Amino acid sequence: MNALIIEDEKAALRNLKAIIAETGYEIAVVGETDSIWDTVEWLKNHSMPDLVFMDIHLADGSAFEIFHHVDITCPIIFTTAYDEYALRAFKVNSIDYLLKPITTADLIQSLDKLKRLEGKVATEEPGYLKLIRELQKQESYKTHFLIPAKGDKFIPIAAEDILYFYIAEGNVKAVDVNQKEYMFPQTLDELADSLNPHHFFRANRQYILSKKVIKDIDLWFNNRLSVNLKVPVAEKILISKAKVNEFKEWFTGN
Known part of the structure; x- marks a missing residue:
């Protein structure tokens, strides 16, 4: 050398x-x-x-x-x-x-x-x-976020404390380890690009999941997967057939 x-x-x-x-x-x-x-x-x-x-x-x-x-x-x-x-x-x-x-x-x-x-x-x-x-x-890769709040304030949030991001009524939100919910100004696509892919996975168009929030996984119709979380969510989170192998590799990787 x-x-x-x-x-x-x-x-x-x-x-x-x-x-x-x-x-x-x-x-x-x-x-x-x-x-x-x-x-x-x-x-x-x-x-x-x-x-x-x-x-x-x-x-x-x-x-x-x-x-x-x-x-x-x-x-x-x-x-x-x-x-x-x-x-x-x-x-x-x-x-x-x-x-x-x-x-x-x-x-x-x-x-x-x-x-x-x-x-x-x-x-x-x-x-x-x-x-x-x-x-x-x-x-x-993002390790922390500053979330705008009322009163000209920002709330600091560590990426490792976020369990999942999702879209609801056109807004991007995140739920942390204390099950507190925050509104994010970024799009889900922007977040997917800025997060460490070892820790977060873009499950579908509505959800980005942290590895730590996954409780278990069910086989679903048409060779899809249904991901169950350790915290309650409003809808079923499905992994498409095309992304099943990618999801398995992500979850079992380092």
Whole structure:
């Protein structure tokens, strides 16, 4: 694996290279840069590496400026002394965000994560493009919602506390673990795209279900399934014949 290190502190650079050598991973450091423009020039004149180690505060400014000038299509491990940029980092191909001082154990954990992700995503495209898209998608799933309420207020709701979403009288609503009901401004299609598919399933046009709300499942007419919930609902929730196998794979998966 070829790696580029972007770091403007000589001591930090030496430490990172020593730690890389201790991880047991075969990583060749093919480039070292210490500024925005040095990095941009390097990336324009060399093949894209397999991995980038990137400090954020460089000699001539923020490393995020680099992304305005070149398209980095490989995974990035951020190495920084500042924790306030973590969310921004995960929008630009980051697989991990390590705070200095970095240890060998920290880096091994990051490289192990990269290896697991590579195992899940095919990489026939150059630059790990499929891997990066998968990472970006995972980081974009909603974990919390702010629901408008009376009196110019918002009610925070964690996605993990929602049992199911449904449509009633043209409105999208959600029921949480306390069986409280909330009105949502999004459409059911928008919610289906923003929720983690490991936890939520679009049962039909009316319902999105959390895995935790499912009590049991009945075989139904015409090779359909009828899903029974742990809480009362106003109507029967049916899975069409075309979606039965997808539903079974979702429910029994990790």
